[in-house]
Amino acid sequence: MPYVNIKVTREGGPGGNGPSPEEKARLIKGVTDVLVDVLGKSPATTFVVIDEVEMESWGIGGLPVPDFRKQSH
Amino acid sequence: MPYVNIKVTREGGPGGNGPSPEEKARLIKGVTDVLVDVLGKSPATTFVVIDEVEMESWGIGGLPVPDFRKQSH
Amino acid sequence: MPYVNIKVTREGGPGGNGPSPEEKARLIKGVTDVLVDVLGKSPATTFVVIDEVEMESWGIGGLPVPDFRKQSH
Amino acid sequence: MPYVNIKVTREGGPGGNGPSPEEKARLIKGVTDVLVDVLGKSPATTFVVIDEVEMESWGIGGLPVPDFRKQSH
Amino acid sequence: MPYVNIKVTREGGPGGNGPSPEEKARLIKGVTDVLVDVLGKSPATTFVVIDEVEMESWGIGGLPVPDFRKQSH
Amino acid sequence: MPYVNIKVTREGGPGGNGPSPEEKARLIKGVTDVLVDVLGKSPATTFVVIDEVEMESWGIGGLPVPDFRKQSH
Numbered sequence: 001m002p003y004v005n006i007k008v009t010r011e012g013g014p015g016g017n018g019p020s021p022e023e024k025a026r027l028i029k030g031v032t033d034v035l036v037d038v039l040g041k042s043p044a045t046t047f048v049v050i051d052e053v054e055m056e057s058w059g060i061g062g063l064p065v066p067d068f069r070k071q072s073h
Numbered sequence: 074m075p076y077v078n079i080k081v082t083r084e085g086g087p088g089g090n091g092p093s094p095e096e097k098a099r100l101i102k103g104v105t106d107v108l109v110d111v112l113g114k115s116p117a118t119t120f121v122v123i124d125e126v127e128m129e130s131w132g133i134g135g136l137p138v139p140d141f142r143k144q145s146h
Numbered sequence: 147m148p149y150v151n152i153k154v155t156r157e158g159g160p161g162g163n164g165p166s167p168e169e170k171a172r173l174i175k176g177v178t179d180v181l182v183d184v185l186g187k188s189p190a191t192t193f194v195v196i197d198e199v200e201m202e203s204w205g206i207g208g209l210p211v212p213d214f215r216k217q218s219h
Numbered sequence: 220m221p222y223v224n225i226k227v228t229r230e231g232g233p234g235g236n237g238p239s240p241e242e243k244a245r246l247i248k249g250v251t252d253v254l255v256d257v258l259g260k261s262p263a264t265t266f267v268v269i270d271e272v273e274m275e276s277w278g279i280g281g282l283p284v285p286d287f288r289k290q291s292h
Numbered sequence: 293m294p295y296v297n298i299k300v301t302r303e304g305g306p307g308g309n310g311p312s313p314e315e316k317a318r319l320i321k322g323v324t325d326v327l328v329d330v331l332g333k334s335p336a337t338t339f340v341v342i343d344e345v346e347m348e349s350w351g352i353g354g355l356p357v358p359d360f361r362k363q364s365h
Numbered sequence: 366m367p368y369v370n371i372k373v374t375r376e377g378g379p380g381g382n383g384p385s386p387e388e389k390a391r392l393i394k395g396v397t398d399v400l401v402d403v404l405g406k407s408p409a410t411t412f413v414v415i416d417e418v419e420m421e422s423w424g425i426g427g428l429p430v431p432d433f434r435k436q437s438h
Binding site for chain 3: 386390392393394396398408409412414
């Protein structure tokens with residue numbers, strides 16, 4: 001009966017604007033497999049929800065991601 | 074002091090692209106009423122937040138919802 | 147395919163330490179019914195997860211709930 | 220190792236359609252500073268994620284925010 | 293910069309009261325690997341947070357999990 | 366109408382088992398002030414919910430926090 005929420009910054013992927021449908025399908029498959037393998041959960045009652053977050057809305061080190069990366073270089 | 078977060082796939086509704094404002098208002102009213110009826114919570118401090126999730130970003134059975142439904146038929 | 151997360155302060159209920167199992171069952175039933183009635187969702191793929199939060203860990207008005215209530219009187 | 224999720228209604232800001240990038244940067248800086256000051260957390264492992272929620276998708280008092288505000292006047 | 297939240301019912305594991313520390317470590321490793329493999333994310337900025345939820349606080353099919361399972365047999 | 370969820374590892378504080386009530390009160394006050402200062406939000410409708418997460422249930426770098434810290438030394 002697991003519920004998994006994955007939040008990633010909206011970047012990368014084929015158009016640079018986030019994971020493609022194929023990448024999302026692989027995330028869903030991969031994470032579900034981990035739950036099945038480690039805890040023996042049933043895939044039928046395993047939800048995986050992927051949220052994409054704008055880069056300017058994600059902070060690390062006290063800065064939005066774009067500024068944090070500039071500063072790290 | 075309850076906080077309720079409802080996540081649904083973005084589908085259905087009048088245009089097929091998710092719940093209408095009227096449906097969201099009914100969800101908010103219905104869920105708030107349940108909190109009031111069962112736990113005696115005050116509506117004034119009950120938040121309900123509805124998130125709509127793209128079909129391709131929601132997984133069940135190890136598959137994105139559209140693939141899961143095809144497979145189930 | 148809905149997922150609902152309900153967060154409430156850990157108070158009330160028969161022992162004053164949070165909702166009883168019967169109250170939780172009624173919350174789950176009530177919220178699921180709202181999703182079914184308003185959006186036609188299937189109960190079989192509707193998850194409801196209830197989190198209880200210590201009073202001192204919930205803030206409103208810039209204060210933990212116990213202090214907020216004292217101040218409001 | 221903190222993770223902070225801020226949900227706000229999509230309103231206000233320079234165009235009336237939500238916080239500007241500068242406001243988001245100030246939110247991220249301000250909240251990270253609080254975690255550092257109060258708990259001595261490291262900014263490098265402090266994530267802040269800001270979600271903007273449509274007004275019609277946020278309920279309070281059993282009503283969507285726009286209806287709640289009309290009623291309060 | 294991913295954040296993953298895994299919610300599971302508190303059951304199974306060596307004592308029947310939820311995943312062991314070793315199982316949690318394998319969940320963390322497995323899910324992080326999926327993010328690295330599919331999206332090329334850096335493990336250093338990948339957070340995985342596991343929440344265990346009491347069986348009576350998790351609903352499916354309009355029932356708490358223990359009642360749902362009884363009914364399914 | 367903001368909702369803020371703060372997740373921290375259960376450590377530190379006076380007994381080494383997480384933030385004290387006073388520290389939680391300061392977190393709630395500090396974060397609410399940021400929302401008021403930056404976005405002009407009303408404290409009366411600003412919720413702050415603090416979750417403490419066991420160290421073994423929080424992963425970074427593909428490892429539970431205790432293992433990650435050992436490795437980093």
